[in-house]
Amino acid sequence: MTLLIAILVFGLIAALFGALLGYASIRFKVDADPIVEQIDAILPQTQCGQCGYPGCKPYAQAVADGEAINKCAPGGEDTIKKIADLMGVEAEPLDESHEKDNRPKVAFIIEEDCIGCTKCIQACPVDAILGAAKQMHTIIADECTGCDLCVAPCPVDCIEMRVVPETTQNWLWDLNSIPVQQID
Amino acid sequence: MESIINRINQQKFWSFHGGVHPPEQKTLTNQKPIKPLSLPEQLIIPLQQHIGRQGDLLVQVGDHVLKGQPLTKSTNPMAVPVHAPTSGTITAIKHSVIAHPSGLSELCIFLNVDHQDTWVERTPCNDVATLTNQEIVKKIADAGISGMGGAGFPTHIKVDTKPDINFLIINAAECEPYITADDLLMCEHSESIVDGIKILNKLLNPAFILIGIEDNKPKAIEALKKATAGIEKIHVCVVPTEYPAGGEKQLIQILTGKEIKSGTLPIKEGIIMQNVATCYAISEAILHDTPLIQRVVTVTGQALEKPQNVWALLGTPVHYLLSQCGFDNQGMEKTPVIMGGPMMGFSLPTDTVPVIKTTNCILAPSYKEMPSAFEGNSAEVECIRCGQCADVCPTNLLPQELQWSAKAKDYPQLNKLNLSDCIDCGACAYVCPSHIPLVQYYRIAKAEIRQQQQQELKAEKAKARFEARKQRLEKEKRARELKHKKAAEARKAAMNKATPEATEAKSAVAAALARVKAKKAANQKSPSSSAISAPVETTENQDNKKAQVAAAIARAKAKKQAKPAPEIDAKENAKVEPSNTDSKKAKIAAAVAKAKAKKSQEKAPIQGQEQNQEQTDSLSLADKKANAIAKAKAKALAKKQASSNNDSSTASDLTIASTAESEPAIDEKDAKKAAVIAKAKAKALAKKNKESNTDNKVSEKNTVNVEPRKVQNTSETSTINDTNNISDKDAKKAAIIAKAKAKALAKKKLATQSVSEEKTMHEQEKGAK
Ligand code: SF4
Ligand code: SF4
Ligand code: SF4
Ligand code: SF4
Numbered sequence: 038m039t040l041l042i043a044i045l046v047f048g049l050i051a052a053l054f055g056a057l058l059g060y061a062s063i064r065f066k067v068d069a070d071p072i073v074e075q076i077d078a079i080l081p082q083t084q085c086g087q088c089g090y091p092g093c094k095p096y097a098q099a100v101a102d103g104e105a106i107n108k109c110a111p112g113g114e115d116t117i118k119k120i121a122d123l124m125g126v127e128a129e130p131l132d133e134s135h136e137k138d139n140r141p142k143v144a145f146i147i148e149e150d151c152i153g154c155t156k157c158i159q160a161c162p163v164d165a166i167l168g169a170a171k172q173m174h175t176i177i178a179d180e181c182t183g184c185d186l187c188v189a190p191c192p193v194d195c196i197e198m199r200v201v202p203e204t205t206q207n208w209l210w211d212l213n214s215i216p217v218q219q220i221d
Numbered sequence: 222m223e224s225i226i227n228r229i230n231q232q233k234f235w236s237f238h239g240g241v242h243p244p245e246q247k248t249l250t251n252q253k254p255i256k257p258l259s260l261p262e263q264l265i266i267p268l269q270q271h272i273g274r275q276g277d278l279l280v281q282v283g284d285h286v287l288k289g290q291p292l293t294k295s296t297n298p299m300a301v302p303v304h305a306p307t308s309g310t311i312t313a314i315k316h317s318v319i320a321h322p323s324g325l326s327e328l329c330i331f332l333n334v335d336h337q338d339t340w341v342e343r344t345p346c347n348d349v350a351t352l353t354n355q356e357i358v359k360k361i362a363d364a365g366i367s368g369m370g371g372a373g374f375p376t377h378i379k380v381d382t383k384p385d386i387n388f389l390i391i392n393a394a395e396c397e398p399y400i401t402a403d404d405l406l407m408c409e410h411s412e413s414i415v416d417g418i419k420i421l422n423k424l425l426n427p428a429f430i431l432i433g434i435e436d437n438k439p440k441a442i443e444a445l446k447k448a449t450a451g452i453e454k455i456h457v458c459v460v461p462t463e464y465p466a467g468g469e470k471q472l473i474q475i476l477t478g479k480e481i482k483s484g485t486l487p488i489k490e491g492i493i494m495q496n497v498a499t500c501y502a503i504s505e506a507i508l509h510d511t512p513l514i515q516r517v518v519t520v521t522g523q524a525l526e527k528p529q530n531v532w533a534l535l536g537t538p539v540h541y542l543l544s545q546c547g548f549d550n551q552g553m554e555k556t557p558v559i560m561g562g563p564m565m566g567f568s569l570p571t572d573t574v575p576v577i578k579t580t581n582c583i584l585a586p587s588y589k590e591m592p593s594a595f596e597g598n599s600a601e602v603e604c605i606r607c608g609q610c611a612d613v614c615p616t617n618l619l620p621q622e623l624q625w626s627a628k629a630k631d632y633p634q635l636n637k638l639n640l641s642d643c644i645d646c647g648a649c650a651y652v653c654p655s656h657i658p659l660v661q662y663y664r665i666a667k668a669e670i671r672q673q674q675q676q677e678l679k680a681e682k683a684k685a686r687f688e689a690r691k692q693r694l695e696k697e698k699r700a701r702e703l704k705h706k707k708a709a710e711a712r713k714a715a716m717n718k719a720t721p722e723a724t725e726a727k728s729a730v731a732a733a734l735a736r737v738k739a740k741k742a743a744n745q746k747s748p749s750s751s752a753i754s755a756p757v758e759t760t761e762n763q764d765n766k767k768a769q770v771a772a773a774i775a776r777a778k779a780k781k782q783a784k785p786a787p788e789i790d791a792k793e794n795a796k797v798e799p800s801n802t803d804s805k806k807a808k809i810a811a812a813v814a815k816a817k818a819k820k821s822q823e824k825a826p827i828q829g830q831e832q833n834q835e836q837t838d839s840l841s842l843a844d845k846k847a848n849a850i851a852k853a854k855a856k857a858l859a860k861k862q863a864s865s866n867n868d869s870s871t872a873s874d875l876t877i878a879s880t881a882e883s884e885p886a887i888d889e890k891d892a893k894k895a896a897v898i899a900k901a902k903a904k905a906l907a908k909k910n911k912e913s914n915t916d917n918k919v920s921e922k923n924t925v926n927v928e929p930r931k932v933q934n935t936s937e938t939s940t941i942n943d944t945n946n947i948s949d950k951d952a953k954k955a956a957i958i959a960k961a962k963a964k965a966l967a968k969k970k971l972a973t974q975s976v977s978e979e980k981t982m983h984e985q986e987k988g989a990k
């Protein structure tokens with residue numbers, strides 16, 4: 038009899054905890070961020086296609102599927118390092134085929150020369166170009182990611198990439214400080 | 222709150238963590254009155270002199286401006302205007318080095334002083350009570366007042382807050398060594414300062430007003446006590462001297478014992494802090510209608526003969542101030558000049574930079590006084606982990622840890638260590654026995670973190686815009702497809718309604734077309750089955766795009782119905798007449814035959830020639846492609862045929878077949894062009910069959926476009942010319958046939974492909990027989 042009670046009690050306890058755990062696993066479920074989203078969050082979102090994919094998300098997908106992690110030129114070494122950390126692989130130097138200069142740039146339309154063909158608008162991945170057919174076009178500099186994609190389609194070569202100038206807003210404090218000394 | 226006031230009345234205060242006692246060096250200047258300066262020759266007025274945004278320019282080069290005249294206009298709440306500090310002529314508006322540690326240039330107005338010092342018209346206000354709060358706030362904004370102690374936050378925003386204010390704290394601590402500007406201002410203009418405090422009182426209506434002042438300014442304390450005597454609300458709180466007691470959070474903690482949590486503003490606790498110099502500027506602006514055009518600057522340091530506080534017009538170049546105070550460059554090429562105090566200031570890149578609203582001190586030290594300022598940071602050695610920095614940090618940070626992380630650029634760790642709470646006070650660097658310029662590392666790290674955050678924001682935005690664009694393109698594509706489908710359905714519906722038998726006729730015609738084409742293919746290609754299967758394979762690989770091209774070609778061909786082929790002879794014509802299996806078919810056949818007959822009369826000889834040429838060309842690569850396309854069509858049509866009458870080997874079929882035979886000769890490019898034109902025409906014709914004039918025009922235009930491209934392919938040209946002669950009804954039919962074919966092609970599926978392949982082959986064999 039005691040045996041039966043013991044079995045019953047333990048059975049009940051087991052069932053209770055089982056139910057509790059089951060409920061907790063549903064109630065407190067953590068939505069694991071899928072790896073693609075995590076990689077995408079690291080990429081600079083320039084949407085330039087230099088990696089050979091039509092935008093950052095597709096490249097994130099490709100990296101998740103085993104593509105090399107060193108193809109994003111705008112991201113540079115920092116991005117490679119972060120992806121390497123995330124994926125648990127060795128960081129590698131940036132793909133040789135990219136140009137080294139990845140200072141931030143924005144596109145600039147020489148407005149007198151623009152013929153209003155709208156080709157650049159179609160090329161811009163983030164809709165940062167303003168204009169209409171046969172009207173002068175211009176770049177919304179704040180939205181431009183510096184992806185370079187609008188430069189090639191322009192039939193009159195009136196788009197150029199300009200390095201973002203250093204201002205007091207984005208300056209990075211590289212100077213000597215003024216130390217204070219006790220004087221007597 | 223009462224207990225706080227009780228404690229204050231007993232002159233008992235709280236204290237903050239850490240703090241240092243650097244040599245004060247205030248006696249250099251605090252015994253001399255504020256000296257009014259003679260006017261300099263030129264003033265350089267930066268458009269932006271505070272945190273926030275710059276205003277819009279109101280003046281042009283060459284304009285003559287009067288003292289106090291606004292030079293910019295604020296269009297943004299975070300922008301405050303700047304005013305002409307004296308009368309004169311604007312000689313330039315250009316980028317110039319500004320008072321910023323980076324030595325970068327920003328837009329400045331260059332004013333050549335005319336020494337007349339003529340004021341604009343002012344309307345002094347004798348009674349503040351007559352003004353509403355809105356008016357006062359607007360006046361403060363228009364006077365261009367921004368915080369004059371620290372970073373220069375626009376004052377009108379700070380004083381335009383709604384929630385209940387417990388404490389208005391007037392910051393008169395002036396804890397940084399050397400600086401005595403506020404001290405002297407309080408000694409000389411305590412009445413005006415109290416007037417300003419009264420105005421703030423009216424605006425904010427705080428429960429208590431506390432003036433926090435360090436005990437090293439006895440004269441100023443006395444003057445303030447005298448000026449505030451009899452005002453219940455105002456308490457002059459004399460606090461012990463300790464650097465940085467003048468920090469906002471530190472002073473709040475000293476006076477009220479409240480710690481402002483990391484990342485929150487004092488306003489959350491019902492506390493607002495204003496600087497004494499700001500109070501003075503407010504009283505000047507409201508009572509005397511004088512905008513912020515000058516301020517007290519402590520010009521000090523042992524490199525000067527006569528260090529003194531001066532009334533400097535905003536925009537006065539630093540070298541002018543120095544020369545007025547007897548600057549001696551000690552026989553050195555480059556003597557450092559520091560703007561701000563020795564703890565928080567920065568070395569000026571050049572001495573042409575102008576005084577701005579936040580400039581409280583110009584420090585020109587002698588070599589003996591501050592040798593390190595001359596030599597740079599050569600003295601830095603490794604951290605010895607003494608922990609002194611953590612002891613003195615007023616914000617309870619761990620400067621040593623911060624330093625390691627800053628050097629390693631470990632930004633997440635820096636955030637964890639609350640780097641953002643660091644007030645750049647420099648206390649840690651001051652005590653560091655290893656001479657590590659700690660604040661320097663923090664400033665770099667802060668700037669980088671800020672930039673990273675901005676980049677992240679930008680990336681976020683770019684991502685959103687990218688996604689939005691993708692969605693937009695997707696939507697547009699869908700909308701286009703829907704439109705096309707609707708149009709097609711509308712046409713189909715119209716056809717079905719007009720003639721109930723139309724569907725049957727259509728399928729019959731399509732089937733016929735397929736059979737004839739199959740036959741033609743069999744004729745033109747080699748009779749061996751392998752030759753046939755090759756193009757079929759190609760067909761399988763054809764994607765949608767090719768199918769579309771094929772459809773377009775089909776439409777083009779439909780046009781050619783009217784075109785007679787050389788093979789058409791009396792025999793075939795004869796066949797047309799007896800075939801009246803179906804009234805609809807007969808109608809089409811009749812129309813086609815009619816057109817053909819006409820054509821054959823006109824163009825038979827030429828067509829014969831063309832046909833020969835075509836056949837010789839037929840082995841070219843382009844032809845192969847065309848054949849492949851034709852085959853694809855044939856397949857699709859064969860499928861259709863299965864459901865339609867199998868015995869419809871009528872004359873009309875043959876007619877169409879013979880027409881189609883000239884098709885492979887058109888090379889792909891031509892075919893494409895023709896297809897595009899045909900499409901346009903078919904559409905135009907179907908739509909506008911009533912306005913036949915317009916139709917003809919369109920057709921003619923197309924013909925003109927095509928002709929130069931098709932030098933050798935006159936048959937094509939003639940076809941298009943022909944189109945002009947087609948009656949409305951014919952045009953409609955042509956369009957219908959083309960549509961049917963296009964639809965069949967679009968619907969083509971892999972599963973049915975094999976079936977249709979067989980059928981095609983069957984048909985081809987049949988045709989060959
Ligand atoms: S290369 Fe350009 S598109 Fe590719 S991941 Fe980097 S930023 Fe995005
Ligand atoms: S592609 Fe060049 S010419 Fe065409 S709209 Fe853009 S900027 Fe103007
Ligand atoms: S500079 Fe920053 S870390 Fe150093 S003592 Fe001041 S608040 Fe603390
Ligand atoms: S005071 Fe300087 S040496 Fe001492 S622990 Fe801090 S950083 Fe290191």
